[in-house]
Amino acid sequence: MNSSLFFNLTTFAYFASMVLYIAYVATRSKPVAQIARVTAAAGFLTNTIAIGLRWYESYQLLGVDGRAPLTNLYESVVFFAWSIILIYLLIDLKYKQPSVGAFVVPFAFAGMIWAQYSLSDAIDPLVPALQSNWLTYHVITCFLGYAAFAVACGVSIMYLIKIGKEEKHADESPIGGILGVFPSTRVLDDINYKAIMIGFPLLTLGIVTGAAWANYAWGTYWSWDPKETWSLIVWFLYAAFLHARITRGWVGRRAAWLSIIGFAATIFCYLGVNLVLSGLHSYGGA
Amino acid sequence: MTRTQRNPIDRIWDFFCSLKLTIITLLLLAVTSIIGTVLQQNAKPEEYIREYGQSNYELFTALQFTDMYHSVWFVGILGLFSVNLICCSIKNFPRAWKFITTPALIAGEGTLNNSANRAEFSSKEGVQQLGQRLAAALEKAFAKPTLSEENGTLHLFAQKGIYSRFGAYMTHLSILIIMLGAIMGTVWGYKAYVNIAEGTSTTQIWPNGATQPLDLGFEVRCDDFRVTYYEGSQRPRDYKSDLVVIDNGQEVIRKTIEVNDPLTYKGLTFYQSSYGPAGNAGFRMRVTVRESGEVLNIKATQGQHIPLPGGYAFAVSDYAPSYDRFGPAAQMHVDTPDGKHGSPFIVLQQFPQFDEKREGAFSFALMGYEEPAMYTGLSVAKDPGVWVVWLGCFLMVFGSCGAFFFSHRRVWICLDEANGKTRVRLAASAHRNQPAFATAFDEMKKTLAQTIENKS
Numbered sequence: 001m002n003s004s005l006f007f008n009l010t011t012f013a014y015f016a017s018m019v020l021y022i023a024y025v026a027t028r029s030k031p032v033a034q035i036a037r038v039t040a041a042a043g044f045l046t047n048t049i050a051i052g053l054r055w056y057e058s059y060q061l062l063g064v065d066g067r068a069p070l071t072n073l074y075e076s077v078v079f080f081a082w083s084i085i086l087i088y089l090l091i092d093l094k095y096k097q098p099s100v101g102a103f104v105v106p107f108a109f110a111g112m113i114w115a116q117y118s119l120s121d122a123i124d125p126l127v128p129a130l131q132s133n134w135l136t137y138h139v140i141t142c143f144l145g146y147a148a149f150a151v152a153c154g155v156s157i158m159y160l161i162k163i164g165k166e167e168k169h170a171d172e173s174p175i176g177g178i179l180g181v182f183p184s185t186r187v188l189d190d191i192n193y194k195a196i197m198i199g200f201p202l203l204t205l206g207i208v209t210g211a212a213w214a215n216y217a218w219g220t221y222w223s224w225d226p227k228e229t230w231s232l233i234v235w236f237l238y239a240a241f242l243h244a245r246i247t248r249g250w251v252g253r254r255a256a257w258l259s260i261i262g263f264a265a266t267i268f269c270y271l272g273v274n275l276v277l278s279g280l281h282s283y284g285g286a
Numbered sequence: 287m288t289r290t291q292r293n294p295i296d297r298i299w300d301f302f303c304s305l306k307l308t309i310i311t312l313l314l315l316a317v318t319s320i321i322g323t324v325l326q327q328n329a330k331p332e333e334y335i336r337e338y339g340q341s342n343y344e345l346f347t348a349l350q351f352t353d354m355y356h357s358v359w360f361v362g363i364l365g366l367f368s369v370n371l372i373c374c375s376i377k378n379f380p381r382a383w384k385f386i387t388t389p390a391l392i393a394g395e396g397t398l399n400n401s402a403n404r405a406e407f408s409s410k411e412g413v414q415q416l417g418q419r420l421a422a423a424l425e426k427a428f429a430k431p432t433l434s435e436e437n438g439t440l441h442l443f444a445q446k447g448i449y450s451r452f453g454a455y456m457t458h459l460s461i462l463i464i465m466l467g468a469i470m471g472t473v474w475g476y477k478a479y480v481n482i483a484e485g486t487s488t489t490q491i492w493p494n495g496a497t498q499p500l501d502l503g504f505e506v507r508c509d510d511f512r513v514t515y516y517e518g519s520q521r522p523r524d525y526k527s528d529l530v531v532i533d534n535g536q537e538v539i540r541k542t543i544e545v546n547d548p549l550t551y552k553g554l555t556f557y558q559s560s561y562g563p564a565g566n567a568g569f570r571m572r573v574t575v576r577e578s579g580e581v582l583n584i585k586a587t588q589g590q591h592i593p594l595p596g597g598y599a600f601a602v603s604d605y606a607p608s609y610d611r612f613g614p615a616a617q618m619h620v621d622t623p624d625g626k627h628g629s630p631f632i633v634l635q636q637f638p639q640f641d642e643k644r645e646g647a648f649s650f651a652l653m654g655y656e657e658p659a660m661y662t663g664l665s666v667a668k669d670p671g672v673w674v675v676w677l678g679c680f681l682m683v684f685g686s687c688g689a690f691f692f693s694h695r696r697v698w699i700c701l702d703e704a705n706g707k708t709r710v711r712l713a714a715s716a717h718r719n720q721p722a723f724a725t726a727f728d729e730m731k732k733t734l735a736q737t738i739e740n741k742s
């Protein structure tokens with residue numbers, strides 16, 4: 001038994017769950033929704049086992065230098081998928097709106113399939129700068145925050161689809177068809193807000209633990225490097241979201257857009273900074 | 287009806303208090319921050335000119351884009367943001383504070399009749415007696431109530447989570463505290479570095495960008511420096527330095543530092559940052575003069591030119607502890623009597639005969655070598671504001687959780703006499719997360735209803 005088997009199972013489960021959720025939206029069949037939910041939960045379980053096994057394997061491979069599996073791109077992506085499903089299942093427990101799954105589980109599946117097909121899953125020992133407990137806390141809090149933002153983004157997309165249709169057919173009787181299984185726009189807006197309320201303190205904690213780590217390793221808690229700055233940009237965006245809610249008028253459609261932009265910035269902070277901006281900066285190294 | 291013209295001071299005040307300004311500044315900070323992530327910061331002018339051209343470079347410096355996070359305009363936005371935060375808090379805090387100083391012990395008719403969470407009961411039991419029993423029940427189900435009487439009407443008031451009203455203020459205050467800490471660090475702190483060779487000590491450090499060293503006022507000695515590698519690879523596992531701090535001739539601290547585990551003394555923190563050789567490696571060479579068969583044993587240090595018979599000379603230019611799989615190796619060359627540099631060649635410690643095959647007046651064998659002493663590179667930071675920043679961070683996490691996940695919940699019970707019976711009116715409110723509170727309220731309502739019934 002090794003972790004990659006379980007990671008494969010996880011990818012498959014998230015795929016199946018995604019397809020089932022979409023089938024639920026298309027068919028409105030309650031049993032399908034139930035199976036989709038169970039499949040997602042099963043995927044979460046194998047994801048957990050896979051991460052645990054990988055942790056164990058790192059000790060087998062590296063002896064005393066084993067470490068929590070949260071240190072490279074591959075490990076962070078599979079942890080991101082795990083976090084998304086965790087936050088999704090918690091929100092599902094509260095709101096019981098399976099159609100949301102069709103817009104959230106795909107994020108987790110996309111992460112898993114990308115990790116499995118194009119990222120190296122080698123367990124390498126850590127360079128000294130990465131040997132820090134702060135790094136573990138930093139990764140956990142950041143990715144739980146990102147996951148909450150992913151859920152908020154999925155729900156916001158649903159909101160925009162639904163409100164668009166509703167306004168076009170304002171005169172007709174209640175919306176049927178696919179949109180009929182979507183939660184009401186009020187509930188979607190509420191889930192968006194709640195998810196960001198969960199994500200914001202987690203992101204705050206993630207930035208703080210990252211600063212603490214930098215301070216221990218290099219003696220500077222903040223140096224305005226592109227990664228740090230982008231995390232701050234994301235933080236500013238969601239702070240704007242939360243305050244915009246207090247004043248009237250920034251609920252609903254504008255809140256949904258802000259949430260989607262916020263998540264796009266989150267993804268850029270996570271991936272874009274390394275993949276795009278490092279290229280821009282390559283001239284600085286020579 | 288004309289709106290009275292408000293005086294300019296009030297309007298300025300309103301501008302700085304407005305939440306619209308908050309949102310605009312937050313978005314402005316988010317958008318402008320992008321510039322410094324795309325354009326490299328604090329690079330040399332030549333690099334900007336090479337990449338973007340002279341005229342663009344001049345534009346960048348005019349707009350202070352090359353160090354934008356310390357530019358007048360960016361700091362200005364941060365300043366505006368702080369003023370907004372302070373004004374807004376001054377304006378709203380008294381209202382929140384009132385919840386503590388003057389709790390609404392008595393519910394108004396509006397609350398009792400219109401609140402989303404309310405109920406009404408009636409009982410034959412007397413006002414006072416029932417009031418006491420309800421107070422006990424409420425204490426158990428929710429929180430200890432305060433009782434007050436007014437014109438024969440008994441009022442019970444209980445509340446929970448009042449601190450959550452202050453979560454936002456704590457978050458806002460924490461932002462100002464973090465900014466204060468950052469300013470303290472900028473004004474009173476500095477970054478520096480120092481290299482200490484193994485076995486030596488220093489009393490000076492070099493502040494970044496400075497040409498003069500700075501006196502520490504104490505002495506730091508490095509007893510040993512070690513790099514370890516992961517087995518079978520060139521990946522460094524640990525860099526460690528054994529440091530000793532000597533103050534007034536007394537050894538005060540002895541600590542092995544490594545990356546992620548610095549040493550702090552008198553407000554200065556020493557971080558393991560780099561390392562390198564602090565001298566030259568030494569080699570024991572056996573040189574055989576090919577013509578005569580004479581054997582010379584010579585000690586050479588790296589880079590040193592050593593004369594050989596007949597006007598020749600040799601030098602060891604480089605070495606590797608492990609050259610491919612062949613073990614220790616030295617790279618060297620021989621200079622001819624007329625001073626010409628010969629082409630470099632390699633000798634291997636594990637294969638002393640190897641060099642005999644090479645053409646030339648001499649053959650060499652590496653008998654042994656000594657690694658040079660290492661120096662440890664330390665970065666040194668003084669930041670008296672860092673604790674202020676951590677305090678701010680703690681308050682921020684604490685405050686935003688308080689603001690988001692808790693709410694100020696209040697319950698009122700009003701008992702009065704009507705038509706020979708006791709009328710019990712119940713109302714409750716939460717300042718956020720109403721759905722969850724509605725569920726809790728239903729539970730409470732049941733409990734209180736039972737309490738009323740059990741005696742009447």
Ligand code: HEM
Binds near residue numbers: 242303304372454689
């Ligand atoms: C990025 C910086 C900021 C953060 C992280 C922040 C955080 C928060 C949080 C967590 C809340 C509670 C949210 C809620 O009740 O839904 C809040 C509320 C509020 N914030 Fe901020 N805030 C920031 C900047 C500002 C600024 C600059 C102002 C100045 C106008 C401001 C004005 C307010 C107001 C008026 C409230 C509502 C207060 C209340 O509920 O009594 N915030 N803020």
